[in-house]
Amino acid sequence: MSSSKPTQPKGTRDFGPEQAAKRNYIVDTIKTQFIRYGFSQIETPAMENLSVLTGKYGDEGDQLLFKILNSGDFLKNSTESDFNLGSDHLLKKVAEKGLRYDLTVPFARFIVQNQHQITMPFKRFQIQPVWRADKPQKGRYREFYQCDADIVGSNDLWNEAELSLLIHDVFENLNYDGFVLKINHRELLNEMARVVGLAGKEMPFCITIDKLDKIGAEKVNVELEKLGANDQLQKVISLFDLKTSNEEKLNSYIELVGENRGTEDLSQYFKLLAAANRKNMKIELDLSLARGLTYYTGTIFEVKATDVTIGSITGGGRYDNLTGVFGLKGTSGVGISFGLDRIYDVLEEKDLFPSDLGQSSExxxxxxxxxxxxxxxxxxxxxxxxxxxxxxxxxxxxxxxxxxxxxxxxxxxxxxxxxxxxxxxxxxxxxxxxxxxxxxxxxxxxxxxxxxxxx
RNA sequence: GUGGUUGUAGCUCAGUUGGUUAGAGCGCCUGAUUGUGGUUCAGGAGGUCGUCGGUUCGAGACCGAUCUUCCACCCCA
Missing domain, CATH: 3.40.50.800 (Anticodon-binding domain)
Structure with a gap:
């Protein structure tokens, strides 16, 4: 016996044969659908230069990045005064690389570097682990897999519709029907903010709206009034209570706020989706859906499990200018990300794994x-x-x-x-x-x- | 990052106001059965009670720190 028991780092896990077989089952199912929809696989390194990662996920995201200490004598470029200037300053001297936080930003880098080889629209998928220095709890890990499908170089709303169909096919093939696909549009939220007199405060408006189902309409009201919302607030908040069909919700919104790029996008989205003739769609226009990631500018998606408390199991949206920060302007993309680990937890809790997943000999x-x-x-x-x-x-x-x-x-x-x-x-x-x-x-x-x- | 919570055998857990040698079920190993598993019966191994420090004549139990687990907030897959 050694002197101390070995353990994994906090928030990371081992996967035994049974778990690995179950994870493969999910990955294979997702991958099959990705390929069926015409996406091509790529992989990128676990680590990226911090200059690629920093500033893409907001201040909180930056803090959740795992940084990698420079090789060799990592203090050789630092002086005592660097140390005294604090950790933010010192960090740049001792760490140049970090572990990727998601698959979208590394993909944006990939596009910019390979723009001359890529045929647009480019449909890629990527299934790899990502790392976040978050505090772990159930459904939240420090190392977890994302399964991303993105389409770049096309502005058409068909891409959004296709991703929605893909989401349905993935969960249908996993035999899980307890999900709902929520959709919204950043522009809808921005216009709402302007109507209630919060122009320039769109982000705080969104963050507060996003809390609706957690803290309730009353507290949201109070918080928004504090922000400086005007007397239109009541009418706007009433939109979130609508239990009507998606089309009717959109009409109610237009009556109150007016038409904008968001309403045009969404009605086109519903029109294209209807042409696919798919039955039993579980799509819900949720005018309060905000999502944090700062790079989303258009439609936003979130898939929630309705019968398991675990947060979102898939998320995504459209980003009009993600490659812009790397010097490639005018390339719009839209993508979704399946959370393998959370889907695993859902299937486990609902006992939805097939019984014959073993890989043992016959x-x-x-x-x-x-x-x-x-x-x-x-x-x-x-x-x-x-x-x-x-x-x-x-x-x-x-x-x-x-x-x-x-x-x-x-x-x-x-x-x-x-x-x-x-x-x-x-x-x-x-x-x-x-x-x-x-x-x-x-x-x-x-x-x-x-x-x-x-x- | 803030607040709380958890830790005893491989696993799930008991363990009384602090008292002598820390228990159960399941699992594991051996035998009954030297050419046959899953059932049954008999026996056996396995614990520095998360770690370090403190209080005490005496700590699994009380106190502190630390790690870990889970939960709420924050954020997200």
């Missing part, structure tokens, strides 16, 4: 001694060549132990080889589930297992 070859093991290795090769997942017990152990192993790993069939079997060239094949066993030639065994597989 056949174990058990043997009594060295001679039968050697013989078994030849049998194993034949079994594997026929496409059946199989393994042989590596040690010369008691047969009981080998059966126990098959039972624990839920291997459905055990092929037993001993001196009798070698002599007659027939093997005992035991069905672990039923407990029955019969003697068969190798050919018969392969046929039987192949049949079980297709059944």
């Amino acid at each position: 056949l174990l070859i058990a043997h009594f001694d060295e001679t039968s093991k050697i013989h078994g290795i030849g049998v194993l090769a034949a079994v594997r060549n026929s496409g059946i997942r199989a393994e042989i017990f590596p040690d010369n152990a008691k047969i009981k132990k080998q059966f126990n192993y098959a039972d624990k790993k839920r291997i459905p069939f055990v092929l037993v080889i001993g001196s009798e079997e070698i002599k007659t060239q027939t093997y005992a094949l035991k069905d672990m589930k039923s407990g029955t066993q019969e003697s068969m030639s190798l050919e018969e065994i392969l046929n039987k297992l192949a049949k079980m597989k297709t059944a």
Whole structure:
């Protein structure tokens, strides 16, 4: 025993075989849909230069970045006066890199660097971990996977509609229907802020509105009055209470606030979506949806689980000028991000994982001694060549132990080889589930297992 | 970042106002069964009570610090 128990860093986790299989199931499902919709995969490094990351997520986001200490003598460029100027100043001297905070900003960098090779509109997907120095709790980790799909170089609202269809296909294939896709538009919020006399204070307005379902309409009222809202406030807040259809909500909004880019975008979005003829859409126009990430400028999306308390499981929106900060102007993009870890938690809580996710062998070859093991290795090769997942017990152990192993790993069939079997060239094949066993030639065994597989 | 919460066997948890040798269930190992798992029976291993320090004749229990877990806020996937 070592002197202290080893542990992972706070907010990070190991994934055992069962968890990894379940995670793969989600990733495979999402990936299949991404490809079906015409997205191409890319990957980017875990670390980015801090100059790429800093300033894209607001002040709070900057604090949540994991910074990487410079290699070698990281203090060699620093003096005592640097130290006295405080950590913000010193940071630039000792750290130039950081772990990525999301997949969208690294993607923006990728586009700018590869703009001449990329054919627009560019549809990319990316499934990789991201890191945030957040305080961990349930559904919130310091290392977690995002599954992003983005379309850049196209302003058309069809992209938003297509992403909405994609979201439905992903959750449908995961057999989860407890979600709702909320949609809103930043411009709708901005105009609302102006109508209540809060022009120039759009951000604080949004942040307060976003709290509606948490602190209630009354407190939101008070906070907005403090900000300086005028007597139009009551009418505007009444919009958030509407339980009508999406189209009617939009009309109510237009009556009160008037038409703008947001209303035009959304009505076009609903029109295009209707053309797809999909049934049972779970889309809700939520005029109070704000979302924090500062780079969103148009439509915004959020998928919430209605039957599990875990926050949003997918989020996204349109950003008109994300590549602008890297020197490429006029490239609009829209994207969504599936939160693998939260979707995992939801499926786990709802018991929605298929039961046959195990990756263990379909056949174990058990043997009594060295001679039968050697013989078994030849049998194993034949079994594997026929496409059946199989393994042989590596040690010369008691047969009981080998059966126990098959039972624990839920291997459905055990092929037993001993001196009798070698002599007659027939093997005992035991069905672990039923407990029955019969003697068969190798050919018969392969046929039987192949049949079980297709059944 | 603010406030709270949790930690005892591999896992889930008991453990009385501080008192001698820290328990249970499940799991694990061995045997009953030297060519057969999952059931049954018998036996066994496994704990510096998160860590460090303090109070006390005596601490798993009380106090402090620290780490960890979970929760609310903040923010978000």
